[in-house]
Amino acid sequence: MTNHPELWQFRFSMYPEKARWALDYKRVPHVRHSVLPGPHAMQLLPRFGQKAMPVLRHAGRVLKNSAEVLDYVEQTWPEPPLYPADPVQRERALGIQQWFDDEIGPATRLACFHEVLPDTEYTARRFATGMAEWQQKLYVRAFPGVRAVMRLDMKIDAASAEAGLVRTREALDFVARESARTGYLVGDRFSIADLTAATVLFPTCLPPEYPVAVPEPRSAGWQRWLERWQNHAGCDYVRRIYRERRGESAAVAD
Ligand SMILES: N[C@@H](CCC(=O)N[C@@H](CS)C(=O)NCC(=O)O)C(=O)O
Incomplete structure (x- = not known):
């Protein structure tokens, strides 16, 4: 224990x-x-x-x-x-967290999954990162079934993916615009708003400091998804926040 x-x-x-x-x-x-x-x-x-x-x-x-x-x-x-010390700023930071958690995250995840789920071997191995080779092999074989359930569970189809794409752009525009003055989304310091926004957008911008290794080379679907956004100023923000604030793991077992 x-x-x-x-x-x-x-x-x-x-x-x-x-x-x-x-x-x-x-x-x-x-x-x-x-x-x-x-x-x-x-x-x-x-x-x-x-x-x-x-x-x-x-x-x-x-x-x-x-x-x-x-x-x-x-x-x-x-x-x-x-959390920002100032109550008004704290309220705003928590509001941004909620927007990313409840609206942007599910929408962008769905659009990204729509592109990457067809890459069976790659996506299964990425999900199984860090597991033993035999587990990864088994998981690749089971993945078509897992994928079918995921599509039903998250209601992933072409129309919902299109809507997710619009929301991804909206989120990138938001972080680029709101961070332009101070570098941060609320006030002039890193807060839960930046942590949440950068996290929800990591599969879209893939900052080098994202701490979980991804299999290389990347699959065609994910590469397409990343290339679509990589020149967006919102991705510059995400990459900078990761670079400056992500830091090292404090896990004692992973
Ligand atoms: N609003 C929740 C969302 C949690 C969520 O969607 N988690 C995903 C992983 S990113 C999950 O565990 N999905 C598996 C499932 O729901 O069966 C939160 O902020 O924790």
């Missing part, structure tokens, strides 16, 4: 990356449990009554949503702060 916080995650995905980043930023030693799309439902549901991640367990508490996880992390390990 450990006293460290335990984080359940998909290694490759955006909302768990929010939680990892907050824990790393505050240098909180923690344990990560990595699962795969598909089998994750059986691992998470009986334990937590939900299958979406991140889930954080610590000191008898279970936090089940990235915003709740980040709030708990902020209250429990206040330094360095992710």
